[in-house]
Amino acid sequence: MRKLHLMNKDNRDAKVAISSLKYEKPFEMGLPNKQLKFKRYLSATEESLHKNLSGLYGDNYASNLIEENPEIDIEAIGKFISGTDVVYLSNKGELLYAPPKTVEVIIAPDGLEKERREPENIPGNVDDDLPVRWTGKKMAKSKVALRFAFKRTIQLKHVDGLTYDYLFEMAKELQDEDVMVLVGAGQKGKEPLIFQANGMPYRGFLEGRVDGKKYQLLLHLSNMELKRISSEPKK
Amino acid sequence: MAKEILINYQGEEAQFSHKKVDRSKLYGSRKRIPLDPTGENCQRCELSDDGSTLIMSGMTSQGYFDSDINWIPNKELIGMDSSGKALDKVPATLGVAQDAVISELESLLDLAVDSVYQLDPEEVPQSIQTVLESGKVFNFPFNYREDYHAESAYLIFNDEGYFALIGNPVKPEWMELDQIVEESFESEVEDDDDLDFEMF
Numbered sequence: 110m111r112k113l114h115l116m117n118k119d120n121r122d123a124k125v126a127i128s129s130l131k132y133e134k135p136f137e138m139g140l141p142n143k144q145l146k147f148k149r150y151l152s153a154t155e156e157s158l159h160k161n162l163s164g165l166y167g168d169n170y171a172s173n174l175i176e177e178n179p180e181i182d183i184e185a186i187g188k189f190i191s192g193t194d195v196v197y198l199s200n201k202g203e204l205l206y207a208p209p210k211t212v213e214v215i216i217a218p219d220g221l222e223k224e225r226r227e228p229e230n231i232p233g234n235v236d237d238d239l240p241v242r243w244t245g246k247k248m249a250k251s252k253v254a255l256r257f258a259f260k261r262t263i264q265l266k267h268v269d270g271l272t273y274d275y276l277f278e279m280a281k282e283l284q285d286e287d288v289m290v291l292v293g294a295g296q297k298g299k300e301p302l303i304f305q306a307n308g309m310p311y312r313g314f315l316e317g318r319v320d321g322k323k324y325q326l327l328l329h330l331s332n333m334e335l336k337r338i339s340s341e342p343k344k
Numbered sequence: 345m346a347k348e349i350l351i352n353y354q355g356e357e358a359q360f361s362h363k364k365v366d367r368s369k370l371y372g373s374r375k376r377i378p379l380d381p382t383g384e385n386c387q388r389c390e391l392s393d394d395g396s397t398l399i400m401s402g403m404t405s406q407g408y409f410d411s412d413i414n415w416i417p418n419k420e421l422i423g424m425d426s427s428g429k430a431l432d433k434v435p436a437t438l439g440v441a442q443d444a445v446i447s448e449l450e451s452l453l454d455l456a457v458d459s460v461y462q463l464d465p466e467e468v469p470q471s472i473q474t475v476l477e478s479g480k481v482f483n484f485p486f487n488y489r490e491d492y493h494a495e496s497a498y499l500i501f502n503d504e505g506y507f508a509l510i511g512n513p514v515k516p517e518w519m520e521l522d523q524i525v526e527e528s529f530e531s532e533v534e535d536d537d538d539l540d541f542e543m544f
Contacts, residue, residue, distance in 0.1 A: 110525055126525040130454075130456070130514035130515070130516060131456075131514065132456050132511075132512035132513065132514050134493075135425065135426075135493055136423040136424060136425055136431055136492045136493055137423070137424055137426075138408070138418075138421040138422070138423060138424075138492075139408070139421060139422070139424050139428075140410075140416065140420065140421065140422065141422075141424065141428060141430060142428070143410055143411075144410070144411055145408040145409065145410055145416060145421075146408070146409050146410075146411075147406065147407070147408055147409075148406065148407065148408075148409050149404055149405070149406040150404065150405060150406070150407070151397065151399070151403060151404060152403065152404055152405035153402060153403045153404075154403065155398070155400055155403065158400065158402050158403065159402070185397075188397070190392060190397075190399065190404060191393060192392075192393035193390035193391060193392055193393060193399065194390065194391045194393070195388060195389075195390060195391075196389050196390065196391045196398070197378055197380075197386040197387065197388055197389070198386060198387040198389055199380035199381070199382070199384070199386060199387075200380050200382065200384035200385060200386065200387075201380075202387070205380065205381075205386065209378035209379055209380060209386045210378070210379045210381075211376045211377065211378050211379065212376070212377050212379055213374055213375070213376050213377075214374065214375050214376075214377055215372060215373075215374055216368065216372050216373045216374070216375065217372045218368065218369055218370060218371065218372045223372065228376055250449060250453075251449055251479045254449045254452050254453055254481075254500075255479065255481075255500050255501075255502040256502060258457045258460050258509060259453065259455070259456075259457055260456065260457050261456065262453075262454070262456065262514055262516070264516050264517065266519055266523075266525050267519060267521075267523075267525070268525055270521065273519075273521045276519070316453060318450070318516075320518060322520060322521065323518040323519060323520050324518070324519055325516045325517070325518060325519065326519075327453070327516055329453060332367060333365075333366075333367050333370065333460065334370070335460065335500070335502055335504060335507050335509075336370065336504040337365070337462050337504050337505055338363070338365060338369045338370065338462065339370075
């Protein structure tokens with residue numbers, strides 16, 4: 110059970126349970142009455158990669174592929190690959206024995222490189238220490254639904270009677286006002302939610318639903334507004 | 345050019361050309377590149393766990409194998425439900441008018457969005473436009489190419505124009521006082537995205 114430290118509009122905080130809502134894929138690919146396994150295997154060797162063979166054979170590449178099958182190394186191809194370790198080769202193809210330096214490249218929306226800089230490690234901010242807070246920014250549910258694409262939804266759940274009251278009241282307030290509230294993380298509760306170090310930041314909106322004594326309190330996560338690509342004006 | 349998204353509402357048909365929108369096209373993206381000691385780009389490879397094979401990009405494939413280690417070509421595979429029953433294929437929906445219904449916003453909020461398309465209207469009947477301008481949304485089936493499952497699509501209209509949100513619905517659970525939250529030790533929030541965020 111994963112927990113979320115949450116603070117309401119009255120600065121009352123509590124730790125509640127959360128679960129990610131997932132869609133169950135309704136089918137699997139396979140063959141009737143056969144157990145199949147999905148495996149990764151070696152399909153080429155370094156020598157038989159396209160760039161090497163094309164360089165080796167030049168204009169005779171196609172005819173050599175047909176007549177001599179140089180792309181197939183019977184001894185190596187078909188070997189199943191299970192565990193691997195990541196290794197880096199230098200630009201000259203030599204194995205590196207120390208971790209490489211990394212640089213962060215910023216790509217503009219048009220696909221062009223904009224900037225290179227030292228990578229910055231961004232810690233997660235959704236944890237036990239600082240609560241995720243109501244920002245006070247309430248927006249009509251209809252506006253939020255039409256303005257953001259929600260990739261994930263997390264359901265908040267009570268862990269005891271007190272947190273049931275706490276979450277139920279939140280859900281009821283949001284439903285009665287027909288709004289969603291923006292929640293934020295960090296010291297001031299204004300930052301987007303980052304669930305793990307260097308993870309994707311999300312805008313989080315709480316939505317409440319109530320049916321009698323039952324409730325649903327949902328944290329919808331978005332990393333994208335519904336807007337047009339800037340180079341393409343609306344028709 | 346891809347076929348259009350067509351929807352049918354009460355006998356009237358709207359037609360839209362479409363283009364996929366993703367974060368990198370709106371906000372740009374970031375990526376981390378490893379450099380060798382001379383400042384040149386490194387090549388990321390894998391070493392097999394027995395240490396015998398250096399695996400470079402383009403050297404592996406993956407596929408299905410039976411218990412006798414026979415490779416099963418993808419074209420022989422079929423879709424099956426959880427009981428192992430073979431399923432019929434669902435045809436692609438592009439270029440074919442799909443029946444649309446007006447949907448509650450809660451259903452849209454319960455959609456785990458996989459992809460977003462910006463739409464350019466070729467033809468939108470007044471009856472459909474009126475519904476959209478009132479802040480309501482249409483729901484219709486969507487299948488980019490023939491396979492075993494159609495996704496759920498929502499047609500929406502906002503200040504920026506028309507959009508189709510494609511995904512699959514999730515089902516929140518109604519919580520009651522006496523419900524006990526089950527203990528589990530799996531990580532509930534996975535983050536499989538690249539670090540490419542510029543929205544804020």
